[in-house]
Amino acid sequence: MRQALIVIDMQQGSFTQASPRHDTAGLVQRLNRLAARVRAADGTVVFVQHDGPDGDPHHPDAPGWHLLPELEVRDGDVVVHKTACDSFLGTSLDEVLAARGVERVIVTGCATDYCVDTTVRSALARGIPTVVPADGHTTADRPYLSAAKIIEHHNAVWADFIAPAGPAMVVPCAEVPVG
Numbered sequence: 001m002r003q004a005l006i007v008i009d010m011q012q013g014s015f016t017q018a019s020p021r022h023d024t025a026g027l028v029q030r031l032n033r034l035a036a037r038v039r040a041a042d043g044t045v046v047f048v049q050h051d052g053p054d055g056d057p058h059h060p061d062a063p064g065w066h067l068l069p070e071l072e073v074r075d076g077d078v079v080v081h082k083t084a085c086d087s088f089l090g091t092s093l094d095e096v097l098a099a100r101g102v103e104r105v106i107v108t109g110c111a112t113d114y115c116v117d118t119t120v121r122s123a124l125a126r127g128i129p130t131v132v133p134a135d136g137h138t139t140a141d142r143p144y145l146s147a148a149k150i151i152e153h154h155n156a157v158w159a160d161f162i163a164p165a166g167p168a169m170v171v172p173c174a175e176v177p178v179g
Helices: 024-040 093-099 112-125 148-158
Strands: 002-006 044-050 078-082 106-112 129-132 169-171
Touching: 002 024, 002 112, 002 169, 024 044, 044 093, 044 112, 078 093, 078 169, 106 112, 106 169, 112 129, 129 148, 148 169
Parallel strands: 002 044, 002 106, 044 078, 106 129, 129 169
Antiparallel strands: none
């Protein structure tokens, strides 16, 4: 089964001292290892970058727009730009997946409770079999809930989500089936 690893919003503007993310260093290491496995299995790695409006830390002219330098981006990887939480909405992601014959997506990145959640739900609504690595996404603590609890909650919801292709498969990065 041809797969695509989708890495959402792992941009410098989301990872600041003012907004620390849960287990950033560990997440980047896990994503780099998972991306290497996907590439080795002839899969596609897609980095999704949020293009914010003027004044936003994710505006394409702002330093925060750039991907984290620790991420291993390789020749042959694809970059898709978005302006909303949904990585499919108004982007080329559907076309990229179709052109590469992708039959299953692996959704990772930042932020669990916004762009990752919206993209997981959008993929499932499109009937795309979806894997979400339980330790492959992150967020910040919110006033109402810790980042760890937000991640735990979303993993449980996705694993039980009613959708055309079934719920998402939620497993640790090291157990994501590739190839």
